[in-house]
Amino acid sequence: AQSVTQPDIHITVSEGASLELRCNYSYGATPYLFWYVQSPGQGLQLLLKYFSGDTLVQGIKGFEAEFKRSQSSFNLRKPSVHWSDAAEYFCAVGANFGNEKLTFGTGTRLTIIP
Amino acid sequence: SQTIHQWPATLVQPVGSPLSLECTVEGTSNPNLYWYRQAAGRGLQLLFYSVGIGQISSEVPQNLSASRPQDRQFILSSKKLLLSDSGFYLCAWGVNYGYTFGSGTRLTVV
Numbered sequence: 001a002q003s004v005t006q007p008d009i010h011i012t013v014s015e016g017a018s019l020e021l022r023c024n025y026s027y028g029a030t031p032y033l034f035w036y037v038q039s040p041g042q043g044l045q046l047l048l049k050y051f052s053g054d055t056l057v058q059g060i061k062g063f064e065a066e067f068k069r070s071q072s073s074f075n076l077r078k079p080s081v082h083w084s085d086a087a088e089y090f091c092a093v094g095a096n097f098g099n100e101k102l103t104f105g106t107g108t109r110l111t112i113i114p
Numbered sequence: 115s116q117t118i119h120q121w122p123a124t125l126v127q128p129v130g131s132p133l134s135l136e137c138t139v140e141g142t143s144n145p146n147l148y149w150y151r152q153a154a155g156r157g158l159q160l161l162f163y164s165v166g167i168g169q170i171s172s173e174v175p176q177n178l179s180a181s182r183p184q185d186r187q188f189i190l191s192s193k194k195l196l197l198s199d200s201g202f203y204l205c206a207w208g209v210n211y212g213y214t215f216g217s218g219t220r221l222t223v224v
Contacts (some may be wrong), residue, residue, distance in 0.1 A: 006157075032211055043204055043215030044158075051123075051211075096130065100146055100208050101173075106157035 002027040002093045006105035014113050021076040021108050023065075025090030032094040034102065035065055037087045044090065050074065051103055061085070078105040086112045116141035120205045120216030127223055133192040135219050137205030140186065143166075145207040147188040149180055152202040152218075164188060195223045 003026045013019055025031055032051050036044040048059025055067040065076045073090060088109050092102040121154050127133060128198045139145055146165050150158040160173045162180035177196060181189045188205060200223045205216040 034211070034212075034213075041218070041220070043206075043217045044213070045215075046212060049211065094211050099149075100211050101160060101163060102208075102211070102213065103160070104150075104158040 002031065002095060002103045004091050004103055004105035006089075006091055006095050006108050008108045009106070010109045010111065012111040012113060013081055016080050017056070017078075019078045019081045019085070019110070021089050021091075023076065023105060024072050025073045025091070025093045026072065026094070027093055029095075030069075033065075033067060034092040035059065035063065035074075035076045036090045036092060036104075037061075038090065038107075039087050047076070047089075049082060061062045070110070081112055082109075083114070086110055116207070116214060118205060118207055118214050119214045120219060122219060124220045125222070127221065129197055129223055130194045133190070133195050133199070135190040135203055135205075135221075137188045137190075137216055138186055139155070139188075139207045142186070142207065144185055145209060146205045147210065148208065148213070149188065149190050150204045150206065152204060154159065154201070158204065162190070197208065197223050199223050211219050 005024045034049045035047040038044045047063050048057045050057045050067045057065050063078050088107045090107045091105045094102045120137045148163045149161040152158050163180045164170050178192050201218045206213045
């Protein structure tokens with residue numbers, strides 16, 4: 001069965017600083033990988049996804065993520081954060097067949113300080 | 115365009131009362147539909163998914179149930195709520211793994 005680990009429960013960064021959120025997955029084959037963002041009290045919005053091909057994936061809002069098979073990682077990055085990026089971020093993994101179920105990590109809460 | 119509606123936004127229910135949460139999708143046909151629960155301080159837990167009318171798969175044994183009476187309608191129910199059913203419930207539909215989530219229902223069981 002697939003699983004996702006987000007080791008950082010809460011991260012605080014200054015506005016304008018760079019950001020990296022960690023995600024490690026466990027899956028027996030090449031996974032489908034995703035990052036979602038959730039604003040307080042809201043549903044989730046897809047930031048980016050990786051299916052195959054180029055291991056560096058560009059997403060919305062200036063985010064990118066890099067798939068590293070050797071490290072079983074799919075870390076999310078942004079070169080310069082904005083106050084509006086404060087939210088909870090979820091990494092997810094899906095099997096590359098079947099009913100498209102996603103397994104989510106426990107999330108990382110991002111706080112931005114001025 | 116595709117949209118997903120979920121209601122109510124918030125709900126406070128006493129222990130032992132029934133529950134019905136509804137989710138409808140517009141602008142697509144035969145979507146895969148999902149119910150997730152997000153407990154405080156935890157990630158999203160898949161509760162049920164459906165690949166078609168009347169087809170429900172349960173991921174976690176519990177006192178909740180789901181039904182899909184129409185192609186674009188997905189209902190989460192319980193006959194008797196427990197305190198542990200409190201949480202944030204999210205409905206989603208997916209095509210090619212692109213999930214669109216509803217805005218969620220905050221359920222508090224008291």
